[in-house]
Amino acid sequence: MELAVQLIVYGILMGLVFSLIALGLSLIFGVMNIVNFAHGEFMMVGMYIAYLLSTFLPLDPLLSLPFAAGAGYLLGVVSYRLLIHHILRGPMVAQLFGTFGLMLFLRYLAMYIFTPDVRSVKQGILVGKTLSMGWINVDASKVFSAGVCVLAFAAVYWMIYRTKLGRALRATSIDSEAAKYMGIDTKGMNALAWGIGGATVALAGALLAHFYYVTPTVGMLFTLIAFATVALGGFGSIVGAFIAGVLIGLIMVVSGQFVSELKFSFIYIVYFLVVVFRPRGLFGW
Amino acid sequence: MLRVDKIKVHYEGIPALHEVTLEVNQGELVAMVGANGAGKSTALKAIVGAVSPVSGNILFNGKDITREETAKIVRLGVVYVPESRRIFGPLTVEENLLLGAFTADSEEEVRGHLNHVYRLFPRLKERFRQKGETLSGGEQQMLAIGRGLMIRPKLLMLDEPSLGLMPKLVTELFKTISLLKEEGYTILLVEQNVREALEIADRGYILQTGRTIHSGKGAELLESDIVKKAFLGL
Ligand SMILES: Nc1ncnc2c1ncn2[C@@H]1O[C@H](COP(=O)(O)OP(=O)(O)O)[C@@H](O)[C@H]1O
Numbered sequence A: 001m002e003l004a005v006q007l008i009v010y011g012i013l014m015g016l017v018f019s020l021i022a023l024g025l026s027l028i029f030g031v032m033n034i035v036n037f038a039h040g041e042f043m044m045v046g047m048y049i050a051y052l053l054s055t056f057l058p059l060d061p062l063l064s065l066p067f068a069a070g071a072g073y074l075l076g077v078v079s080y081r082l083l084i085h086h087i088l089r090g091p092m093v094a095q096l097f098g099t100f101g102l103m104l105f106l107r108y109l110a111m112y113i114f115t116p117d118v119r120s121v122k123q124g125i126l127v128g129k130t131l132s133m134g135w136i137n138v139d140a141s142k143v144f145s146a147g148v149c150v151l152a153f154a155a156v157y158w159m160i161y162r163t164k165l166g167r168a169l170r171a172t173s174i175d176s177e178a179a180k181y182m183g184i185d186t187k188g189m190n191a192l193a194w195g196i197g198g199a200t201v202a203l204a205g206a207l208l209a210h211f212y213y214v215t216p217t218v219g220m221l222f223t224l225i226a227f228a229t230v231a232l233g234g235f236g237s238i239v240g241a242f243i244a245g246v247l248i249g250l251i252m253v254v255s256g257q258f259v260s261e262l263k264f265s266f267i268y269i270v271y272f273l274v275v276v277f278r279p280r281g282l283f284g285w
Numbered sequence B: 001m002l003r004v005d006k007i008k009v010h011y012e013g014i015p016a017l018h019e020v021t022l023e024v025n026q027g028e029l030v031a032m033v034g035a036n037g038a039g040k041s042t043a044l045k046a047i048v049g050a051v052s053p054v055s056g057n058i059l060f061n062g063k064d065i066t067r068e069e070t071a072k073i074v075r076l077g078v079v080y081v082p083e084s085r086r087i088f089g090p091l092t093v094e095e096n097l098l099l100g101a102f103t104a105d106s107e108e109e110v111r112g113h114l115n116h117v118y119r120l121f122p123r124l125k126e127r128f129r130q131k132g133e134t135l136s137g138g139e140q141q142m143l144a145i146g147r148g149l150m151i152r153p154k155l156l157m158l159d160e161p162s163l164g165l166m167p168k169l170v171t172e173l174f175k176t177i178s179l180l181k182e183e184g185y186t187i188l189l190v191e192q193n194v195r196e197a198l199e200i201a202d203r204g205y206i207l208q209t210g211r212t213i214h215s216g217k218g219a220e221l222l223e224s225d226i227v228k229k230a231f232l233g234l
């Protein structure tokens, strides 16, 4: 019983991080129908920022959060302006390879700068601490991370559904040509989607670095998890990404308890089932 | 106000407009008529910067807007209400209208324009919370025009607003367009309902396979042989 509760709590906490990771992927797809294979690499950048600031400066890794988000935003916007914007008019395959190339570029750049060594954040007020909540114990860093992810997710949700800018973003995602006729700078909206995508996933990375190892290749696994999350939630659906993230977290943690080697395989079984039986996902279109 | 001078437009090398020349003066209602595929939509899209002419130029209030970005042209007050309405289906009626006010500066201003549109189209006010896609064809056209008015157009370009409407609604629509003209709007109207369009227009242009082949006062064009033969089946 205790184990079950513990697993469910961990599953939800991990899942909330997955939700924030998937948010940007879903948003970018929703606004311009492009799949960002470099999404996990944006996250990796956030992780290294947390690592660097806490290892080489006397800063708590928590203080790296705004820097990671800011760097992710810039990375997203710059990627859009320098690369994505130019490949959008190309055929689908060119777009796929475009973001795939961006993934390789960022990954091997990290390899060059940081070497393939596995690193971790060793110091910080939350690192390695546990919280006792009644009769279960949970990592303080996971509770905190999940909390920040929920707040960040809520902030983006609010921005998209409650502000004028968000309305323009939604209009662009529904019909970008008609949005242009409203006087909306649709390229600016695309860049904004990439900026939000980069900021949220890099923020998630800086949080994750509190309890997950950092390597130049860490991104791929999370890109794949984000894909599964977005497929389950429905491509382009913001609410879907949130709920699917939690479900994926639960599936991963619970199945991992029984056959730890296969925990990622289970995510793909779910992904497969969704694609076969409900291709639009839980909340798509 | 608007001067389009000998513009030529290609789609991937294939010519769609060969030579289109037209002019719209302040306060005028100008109709551009022509068969399907003549290039009417392309001409309006060129004016609003959605397609780029390979030659010729477009002046708006003396300013060259030939290769300007759409968002900037719209901000100058050149508003294009596209063919088949293109409303944002998943958004509510009011959200659609507020998108029209995207370029407005103050809340008060936006409220004022919203009230103006609701007075013009009370149906939209009744349905302001409904999703755009749940409206009937006629209501969607009101929404598309209302959304265009929210941008505070100096020049309002309507692309086949009567397309797909029932005859009764078509009559109503042309009344609305005349009313807008009386309110002082400058309008460039593209239509395949040649007779109705030329009846309410001050002046008209006839477009044929990418060329403005004829122009004149609305009433004169209606009487001309070329219109009678080509469009009215007389
Ligand atoms: N996006 C496009 N790509 C290629 N050709 C187009 C495109 N839009 C229109 N055309 C062609 O340009 C010509 C003019 O079309 P259009 O301006 O839509 O005419 P109209 O509005 O008078 O019916 C037609 O031959 C049409 O097939």
Ligand SMILES: [Mg+2]
Residues within 6 Å of the ligand: B040, B041, B042, B083, B160
């Ligand atoms: Mg047309």
